[in-house]
Every structure is written in structure tokens, then in C-alpha cells.
Amino acid sequence: MTGEQFVFLAVSGLTIVAGILVVTLRNLFHAALAMMLSFLGVAGIYITLGAGFLAAAQLLIYIGAISILIIFAIMLTRRMMQAQDTPFNSQAGAGLLTAVLSFILLVFVITRLWRNEIFDSPPEVPTAIMNQIVVQLGADFVSPDAYVIPFIVASMLLLAALIGAVYVAWPQVEDEA
């Protein structure tokens, strides 16, 4: 086993164990922390795959923003100091459906690539591209041949959300009458 494989197995194990903890821990706050750990493991997988930018983005977005938001939501909506609720609820059916669908998707993807040459010899990406990967990403976002429309749509969505947030948070004007 090479060092790379060992690291891959370690971070995958971390991701999976933390993922199981998320759904089994009774304390909701601990579940949120376990989810952070799981996100950290995913970032580790990105690093072993040589996608440094993606790993940093994973840290910044999922741990630095989304998890913090979730923790804040938990802290503000529950009496966290006493919460020892059971994590089981009546949505087992929907959960099972999601799990089965995800599993089918993964099996589909993996079997299509199985014994494909991509598995045996991953394509070598030229160093020039790897060094300029962020530049390439930025250029593709605004290039009409690439992702300009999804990029603009996402921007509009974010702008709408931003305006909505400001509107919701705006102090209500007292009615004179």
C-alpha cells in the first residue's frame, strides 16, 4: 500500500465514520460537529486527488459558512443545553428512498467507469494548466463558450437572496394610523 492510498483510506474512513455519527448522535450539537468532521474528510479526499482549490473551497464554504449557519440555527431554535432528543423521526421512508437513489446513482457512475482506461491510468494534466487552474476557472465562468449563463443565473439568485435578506431584516415602519 502506498502512502497515497493510506491517506485516501484514512480520510475516507474519517468521512464515513463522521457521517454515521451525524445520524446516530443524540445531541444535535454534536451531530453538527460530526458533520463538520465529515466535511473535513471530504476536503482531505479532494487534496489527495490533487484538487487544492476545491479543498480550500470546501473548507471555506462548508465548514466556514454552512456548518456555522447550522450551528447557529440549532443554538437559536432549541434549548440546546438539555437537548437529548432521539434523532429518529417518522421520515424513515423518505430517507430510505434518498439513500437507495443515491446508491443507484453511484453504482451507475462507477460501473460505467469500471475497467475504463481512466481507472487504470488517470490522464496527466499538464503542469501549465494546473498552475493556472484558478485563472482557467475564472475565464470559463465569463466565457460564452463555457459557463457564463449558469454563472449569471447563480449570481442573480444570490443577488435576489441578498435583497430578500435585507428586506426581511429591514426595521418595519410603524403605521401612523
Next chain:
Amino acid sequence: MQIDPIELLVRALDLTILAYLREQFAEQPTALLIVNIVIVLTLATVPLLMVFVVGWTERKVLARMQDRIGPNRVGGRYGVLQMVADVVKMMTKEVIIPAGADRWAYLSAPVLAVMTSVLLFAVLPLAPAVIGVDLNVAVFYVLAISSVSVVAILLAGWGSNNKYALLGAFRSVAQLVSYEVPMILSILVPILLARSMSTIGLVEAQNIPFIVFVPVAALIFFVSSLAETGRSPFDLLEAESEIVAGFHTEYTGMYFGLFMAGEYIAIMFMCALFSTAFLGGYRFFGLEELTTTIMGYPFFVGNLIGAAALFIKSAIIFFVFMWLRGTLPRFRIDQLLNFNWKFMVPLSLVLLFTVAVLDKLIFVWFPDISDGGRALIHLASNFLIAAATIEILRRRIQRQRRALEPAVVAEATPDLEHAHAH
């Protein structure tokens, strides 16, 4: 694999030893792994040891500003070993875990706080070839890692089972998350100018330091780095003289010491990052490129000059940090958030937009402009932005004063206008 001990010594003296070892063992995965682990340990240990120096300096300088002598017993008349004594004291103190604390969260928070600070040093270029790892997304990495430090604060506040610690954590997180925005927006300006996110790329692009190009961005970055590290005047969250300690109220002994160490390491890094992004990092009038020969081996004497240059630049920034702490009173939490969202964020957005458009236009209109000309144009636009900002602020404050004291201002205004007319 043959390693010449003399060459090893020369490499050790000019700081390139780690890169040299990496190169020598590039073919042997196991040895390379060990070398890399040694590099990581070195990079992690040096900042931790630097805390002694930084802590002592701060106490001494701050004492002088307040007309005191400061540490003067332990280790001679200058008290140089004061921090060592403090650490020994903290090590020997009992670690008290409060009743009902969340053990895991409580105990992992200080470790995480130090970890996130130490991890930042991986991408700091000390000299031309001396860097932990030259990531092409280094600045992005820094932002990602520092966003994780928020988690440590939440863990500490929640794990302590103390409502004051929890409130302190909420306020800390509000502060950190808010000031992250102008910090990111202002560090994007040097990235734009350098066309690179790697820290080495940032330094190499600064034939003229970026502070000459964009002083306003440098100022915004400086102020938000003060807030990100929780320094005065943004230290209301652990205001030593008024409230207890914010999110780390319940921490004792070395666990409290770890928070302090993490804070100092983050401060050192912020000073170094400011030097790297705006003051040219290790560059010092080309002297950082100097090379001589010792015993037949090239000796990169420039590395030492470069490291010294970075150290002195960072020390100057750190002096300003201490100076502000010694002189400025604290903000209130509402002032702090208003200042960020209504002043820093809009200003940095305007600045980023201006620099982006202007820099593009400069290269369209004057394809072969010199660095000096480019710097002058950016400097002029920065002055315009600064002047406009000050004018807007002046009017706004004037309006506020009128609203507050209508009678007084009504009386005073004619005189003021009269005085202006002449």
C-alpha cells in the same frame, strides 16, 4: 544517496535546507515523507516559539506606552524570560473543567484554535526559495483556514456550559464573520494587481510595493486584520478591564494559554501577510537576490536579507498593532458591526471594482506602461476614492449632529458658514 555535510551546513545557513533535502530525497517516497514531516514540524514549532518573543515585546512596549517599566525581574533587568515563567506557571496550574461542560467540545476548542493559526504559516514565503508549500491558491487557503477558526470559538463558548461564554462566542463569531468580508475584498485588490493568488506570485509582482498602488486597500486590510485577530480597538469581546474574557471565560491553565498562543500566532501571521501583500514581503531593493560562494557551494545570502526584511516589515506592522492597543478606546458591539457593514464593506467593494476596471483600462490604453506609471494612476484613483469617502462621512456626521441637537446647531451653523465664507 550521498549528502555532503558541508553542503548541508551551507544550505542550513542560508535557510534553503528544507528545499534542499526535499530535492535530495525526491526519488525515495519514504525518506521524502520523513523530510516533509520534519518540514511541517519546523514550520509549526517556529511560530509557537516566536510567541515568547512577541508576547514579551508586546508587554514591554505596552508598558512603556503606559509609562510603566513592564517585566523587569525574570531573566535580567529587561525581564526577557518573563514569558517562560508565565508558561511554566500556566503549565502547573490545574485545568478546571466546569460542571456540565461538554468535555469534547471544551477540550478540543483550544487545540483547534492553535491549529488553525499554525496551519497558516505553511504558505508564508520567508525568502525567495523558502516557503512551506507554494500553493497557487495560497491566499484562498489562508481565508479557508481562518474561517475554520470560527469553529474553535463556537466550540469553546458552547462547551463551557456558561451563558456568558456562549454570548461571548456569539459576539466573537459575529465579529469574525463580518470582518472576513472586507478582509477578503481588500486582499483581492493585490491579487488583482499581481494576477496571482500564490504568496510568492504576490511578492514577485511587487517591484513597487502595492501599498503605493492602493493605500486605501491596505488600510482596509489592516483594520479588518485588527478585527479578525480581536485586537484593540476591536477587543470588546474579551475586554480585560470590563468583562471577563468572552468565549474563553471558563478556561484555566494551559488551555487558556493555548488560546493566547493561538491569538499571538494569528497576529504574527496577519502582520506577515500584510507585509507580503502590501509591503513587498521579503523584497528589499533587490538585495534578496544576492548570491555568494562558500567553500565551493553557492550561498544565497539574499535569503537571510529577505527573511530579515520580512521580519522587520512585520515588526513595524506589529508595532502599529501595539500602538493602537496602547492608545485607542474600544468600540461598542453595535458600532463595530455598523462600522463594518456600512463603511468597510461598501468602501472595499467600490475599491475592488475601481481597481479591477482601472487596471484593465490601463493595459488597454497604455499597453507598455511602466510600473511607476501604473502605480501613479492607481494612487490617484485611490486618493479620489478616499476624498469622496471623507466628504460623504463629513456630510453624514453633520446631518446626524443636526438631528441630535437642532437648537444648538441652528445657532452655531450661521457662524460656521460665516467663517467659511472668509
